[in-house]
Every structure is written in structure tokens, then in C-alpha cells.
Amino acid sequence: AQSVTQLDSQVPVFEEAPVELRCNYSSSVSVYLFWYVQYPNQGLQLLLKYLSGSTLVKGINGFEAEFNKSQTSFHLRKPSVHISDTAEYFCAVSDRIGGGADGLTFGKGTHLIIQP
Amino acid sequence: DAGVTQSPTHLIKTRGQQVTLRCSPKSGHDTVSWYQQALGQGPQFIFQYYEEEERQRGNFPDRFSGHQFPNYSSELNVNALLLGDSALYLCASSSQGPGELFFGEGSRLTVL
Numbered sequence: 500a501q502s503v504t505q506l507d508s509q510v511p512v513f514e515e516a517p518v519e520l521r522c523n524y525s526s527s528v529s530v531y532l533f534w535y536v537q538y539p540n541q542g543l544q545l546l547l548k549y550l551s552g553s554t555l556v557k558g559i560n561g562f563e564a565e566f567n568k569s570q571t572s573f574h575l576r577k578p579s580v581h582i583s584d585t586a587e588y589f590c591a592v593s594d595r596i597g598g599g600a601d602g603l604t605f606g607k608g609t610h611l612i613i614q615p
Numbered sequence: 616d617a618g619v620t621q622s623p624t625h626l627i628k629t630r631g632q633q634v635t636l637r638c639s640p641k642s643g644h645d646t647v648s649w650y651q652q653a654l655g656q657g658p659q660f661i662f663q664y665y666e667e668e669e670r671q672r673g674n675f676p677d678r679f680s681g682h683q684f685p686n687y688s689s690e691l692n693v694n695a696l697l698l699g700d701s702a703l704y705l706c707a708s709s710s711q712g713p714g715e716l717f718f719g720e721g722s723r724l725t726v727l
Contacts, residue, residue, distance in 0.1 A: 503657075535718075542619070542705055542718035543658070589657050602648060602660030602671055603716065 501526040501592050503606035511612045512580055520575040520609045522590030530592040532573040533603065534564055537587040546588075549573065560584070585613045617642065619719035621706050627725045628696050636691040636722045640708030646670075647689040648716065649681060650705040658705055664689050693724075701726045 506521040524530065531550050535543040547558025554566040564575045573590060587610050591603040620639045628634050640647050646665045650658035660673035664683035683689045687708075693700055703723050707716040 540720070542720045543707075543716075544718070545715045548715070591657075602650075602663055602673055603658075604660070605650075605657030607655075607657045 501530065501594060501604045503590050503592055503604055505588075505590055505606035505609050507609050508607065509610045509612065511614055513614050514582055515579050517578050518576065518580050518584075518611065520588050520590075520611065522573045522575065522606060524571050524573065524590070524592050526571075526592060526594060529595040531595060532564075532566060533591040533593075534558065534562070534573070534575050535589045535591060535605075537589065537608075539586075543589065546575070580611070580613050582613050582615065584611060586611060619706055619708050619717050621704075621719035621722050623722055624720070625723045625725075627727060629727050630696055630698060632696050632726075633692065633694045634696060634724060636693075636704050636706075636724075638689045638691070638706030638708075638719060640687050640689070640706075641717045644708035644710055644717070645687050646709045647683060647687065648707045648709070649689070649691045650707065651675075652703040652705055652721070654702070661691070696726045698726050700724065 502525045504523045512518045533548045534546040537543045546562050547556045549556045549566045557563045562577050587608045589608045590606045593603050622637045648663040649661040652658040661675050662672040663670045667683045678694045680692045703721040705721045706719045709716050
């Protein structure tokens, strides 16, 4: 069984400031890791994913995340945020045993609030 | 190219009733997954369909059932609705393997 903990339910940040959204996971097997974004009244959109290789992953809209196996973390970062980044962000995992074709386990989400 | 489409977008039911939600996957995708997202929570995996069979199931009761058709579209059925079934139901499609899930905008179900 897997679980995902997003440590902050809400993160307020000033426009053009850097931001980090924290994600820790627990799993008895190796995992694939994902970050999704959900804008109001919309479905989820993939920001980035870690499957293998380099632990620093770059995604869309200037976001990046770093996989840290020893700390079981996959924190999301952006060096300079914009008003349009206001949204709900979800961290998710799936286990490798099923080839990654299994259902995702999501965290509860972090609401990123950009202040002008 | 249309993405994942879901219908209806909103619906209201009363306790004990049954509901059917529909999903058309993104073109080229053969796998459909369903998720339940309660207000203020992350999505929870209900089940996944591949080749018209339920491939994997999350921790949901048998009141939740589904179907996948030969054209890869899918339905989610919920029987004997409870107030706690009120949520946004998300459909996601993908190809096999650890690729990207493409989500629809969801069907918001309210149970009164």
C-alpha cells in the first residue's frame, strides 16, 4: 500500500517570488511519482513525472521537482510564480510492479494562492 | 483532437437512486480509469478498465460498477446512492505503461 502526504494544505506566495510545495510518500515498493495541477472547475493536468534517470525533473509552466529516495520526497518548485499559477496541486504515486499502469494514489492537495 | 469527455457535467439524485456516468477517452487511448474526488480532497482511485475488463480496483464497495465498450468508452454506475457519494467523478484515459493520465473535467454528483 502507498500513501502520499502533502504537508501544506495552503501556501500563500507573492507574485514573482519562489515557491516550494512539499510532498512525501510512503511505499513498500519502488514508485513512479507525479505532480498534477487542477484549475477551478477543471480536471487535472500533468505538470511533470519521475519515472527513472535524473532525479531533477522539469515540467510545464516552469515547474520542476526533485526526487529524493532517502527522504522519500518529491517536492515541487518554481523560481518565480505568476497570478495564473493559482490552483490546486496534487502529488501522486503509482507502484512500479504493475508497470505503472495501476491506479494513482493522490495526496490531499495544496492550494497555491498567489498574492499581487 | 478531442480530449477526455464526460457526461453529464452536473446531476442531482436522491438517496437510494442509481446513477450512470459516461466517459469517452482521448483518441488513441485504450485504458480508462475512474476517480472520486470529494470536496477538499484528492482524487481516490475507483477502478480501471482495459480491453473491456476491470483490471484493477480501489477500495470501493460493490455498489460501484463499471463497463468498457469496444470503442474504449466507459460507464461508471453507482447503485443505492448515499449522501457520502456526493463528489466530483473524474475519468482519465491513458495508454498502457507509466505514461500520462489525461483527465476529463468531471461529473459533479450531488446526492440529497
